[in-house]
Amino acid sequence: MAEQREMKEKNPWHKAVVIFIAVLGIIAIVALVTTAVLQNKPLQQKFKYGIVLDAGSSHTAVYIYEWPAEKENDTGRVKQKHFCQVKGPGISSYSLSPEQAGHSLRLCIQEAVLNVPRRRHHETPLYLGATAGMRLLRMENQSLCDQVLGSVEKVLQSTPFDYQGARIISGQEEGAFGWVTVNYLSDRLKQGSGTTGALDLGGASTQITFATNQDETGESAENTVTFRLYGNDYFLYTHSFLCYGKDQVLKLALAQQTQAGASTLLDPCFNQGYSTNLSYSSVYSSPCITTQKPLAAGEGFTHRGTGNALQCQEVVRRIFNFSGCTFSHCSFNGVYQPPLQGQFGAFSAYYFVMNFLNLTSDTLENNMEKMARYCSTPWTQIKQQFPNVKEKYLAEYCFSGTYILFLLTHGYNFTSDTWSNIKFIKKISGSDAGWTLGYMLNLTNMIPAEAPDTPPLPHAGYVTLLLFTSLLLFLILLCSLRSLWVRCTSQRQII
Numbered sequence: 001m002a003e004q005r006e007m008k009e010k011n012p013w014h015k016a017v018v019i020f021i022a023v024l025g026i027i028a029i030v031a032l033v034t035t036a037v038l039q040n041k042p043l044q045q046k047f048k049y050g051i052v053l054d055a056g057s058s059h060t061a062v063y064i065y066e067w068p069a070e071k072e073n074d075t076g077r078v079k080q081k082h083f084c085q086v087k088g089p090g091i092s093s094y095s096l097s098p099e100q101a102g103h104s105l106r107l108c109i110q111e112a113v114l115n116v117p118r119r120r121h122h123e124t125p126l127y128l129g130a131t132a133g134m135r136l137l138r139m140e141n142q143s144l145c146d147q148v149l150g151s152v153e154k155v156l157q158s159t160p161f162d163y164q165g166a167r168i169i170s171g172q173e174e175g176a177f178g179w180v181t182v183n184y185l186s187d188r189l190k191q192g193s194g195t196t197g198a199l200d201l202g203g204a205s206t207q208i209t210f211a212t213n214q215d216e217t218g219e220s221a222e223n224t225v226t227f228r229l230y231g232n233d234y235f236l237y238t239h240s241f242l243c244y245g246k247d248q249v250l251k252l253a254l255a256q257q258t259q260a261g262a263s264t265l266l267d268p269c270f271n272q273g274y275s276t277n278l279s280y281s282s283v284y285s286s287p288c289i290t291t292q293k294p295l296a297a298g299e300g301f302t303h304r305g306t307g308n309a310l311q312c313q314e315v316v317r318r319i320f321n322f323s324g325c326t327f328s329h330c331s332f333n334g335v336y337q338p339p340l341q342g343q344f345g346a347f348s349a350y351y352f353v354m355n356f357l358n359l360t361s362d363t364l365e366n367n368m369e370k371m372a373r374y375c376s377t378p379w380t381q382i383k384q385q386f387p388n389v390k391e392k393y394l395a396e397y398c399f400s401g402t403y404i405l406f407l408l409t410h411g412y413n414f415t416s417d418t419w420s421n422i423k424f425i426k427k428i429s430g431s432d433a434g435w436t437l438g439y440m441l442n443l444t445n446m447i448p449a450e451a452p453d454t455p456p457l458p459h460a461g462y463v464t465l466l467l468f469t470s471l472l473l474f475l476i477l478l479c480s481l482r483s484l485w486v487r488c489t490s491q492r493q494i495i
C-alpha cells in the first residue's frame, strides 16, 4: 500500500486522466439519454376533437371526444372530453313545431364551442345520428320527419365546426357501433379474441350485439355485421327491436291491458297507491301500437297500481311472442339469435334501472326477490324513500325492472348460470358506453383494418435499454482504464 501511494505521488498525471475520462463518460451518457428522450417525445401534446349528437327518442345528448393528434390509430386513445344533455324531449317530439327541434340544441352547441379550442373549430367533425324516436316518426309521417331533420341541420350548419350531416341511423348501426365503443374503450380490439357483447336499452328500441362464429351468422343476413379491425375479422350478430325500448314497451303493456276500453286500469306493474289519469290517445297514437283504440273507450282512463311482481311478469310475458321461429334458434318475435357467447356490457337504461334497483351485482334469483319487494312497496313509502328521484322514473321502475329481467332471461336466454356474464355499466375509462363513439371512430377511419406498424420497443423500454447499455459501456471503460493503470504502475515499480 505504501508503495502504491508512493507511486501515485510519483506519477500525479494518472489521477487527472482518470477523472477527466470519468467526467467525459458521464457527460456522454447524459447527452445520449437526453437526446433519446427529446427525440421520442413530442414537444407539446396537441389534441384533435370530434362531436357527435345522439338524437334519441327521449332526449338528445352531445358528446365531445378528444385524442392526441399524432396517435389517432392507437386503440383506446379517444376519450370523452365533455357531455351536454339537451334540455327538453328528443327531437322526434317536435314534429308539430319542427323549428323548435333545432332551437333546442343551441345551448349545448354553445357549450361545445367553448369546450373545443378555437383554432380547432374548423377541423372538428360534427355528426348527428338520430335513433328509434325518429325511426318511428319516419314510419308515421315522412314529411314531418324531414322537417325535423331539416331544422336541426340548419342549426348545425351554422356552427363553426366541420358539419358532416344529420341522419337517422339504422338499428343495425346502433347495435354494431355500441359494440365497437365497448370493445374499443376496454382495449379488446387489438387482441382479436374475447370481445364483449353489447346490450343497449333506449326509450324506443333495444339492441343486442355479440361476436359469433362465421357459420352462425349465415342464417340471417339482416342480423349480420362484419368488421375488419386492426387485422382481425369480426362476425357480429346484431338485432335492434324497435318498440322494445323502455318507454314504447310500456305503451305496448298499457295497450295490451286496456283492450276492453275500461275507465280504470288496475296495473300490477305499478306500486299500490299510485294513481294517475292517462288519455287513450297517449297510448294508442304510437306507431308501435298496431291495435286501434278500443271502441268502448272514453277520452282517458285512471291508471292505478296494485304492485304485484308475479302478475307483472305475466303482463310483460304477453308483449313477447315466442312462437313462429323459422330459424335454428330465436330470441322472440321470430327473430334469429345464435347461442349467446362471452361476456356482455349492458348500458343506457339497463344501467339506470338496474343501478337504481340495486340489481347490478347480485344473482338472478336474488334480483327476482328484490324486484318483488320493490313492486309490493306502497307508493307513498317509495316517494318518501326517494324524494330526489324524478316521479316518472320512480313510478316506472317496477315495470322497467320486471321487463329487463324478463327480456334478458326469456327474451335473450340468459340463465342463472350465465347471468354473471352481464356487467351493468355506464362508463368505461371515463367515456359513456353507447353507439356514438363507435360511429365517430368509423366515420373518421380511426380504426384501421390492418394493425399499424409499431416500433419494436415502447418509448420507455427504449430509453431504459439505452441507459443500461451506456452504463455498462462506461463501467467496462473504467475497469479497463484501472487495469491499464495498475499494469503501468507495477512496470514503473520494477524499473
Ligand SMILES: Nc1ccn([C@@H]2O[C@H](COP(=O)(O)OP(=O)(O)OP(=O)(O)O)[C@@H](O)[C@H]2O)c(=O)n1
Pocket: 055, 056, 057, 058, 059, 090, 131, 132, 133, 201, 202, 203, 204, 205, 206, 245, 246, 247, 348, 349, 352, 353, 393
Ligand atoms: N336516470 C334515468 C335516465 C333515463 N332513464 C330512462 O332511460 C331511457 C333513455 O335511455 P337512452 O339510451 O337515453 O334512450 P334514447 O336514446 O332516448 O332512446 P332510443 O335510443 O331508443 O332512441 C328513457 O326511457 C328514460 O326514461 C331512466 O330510467 N333513468
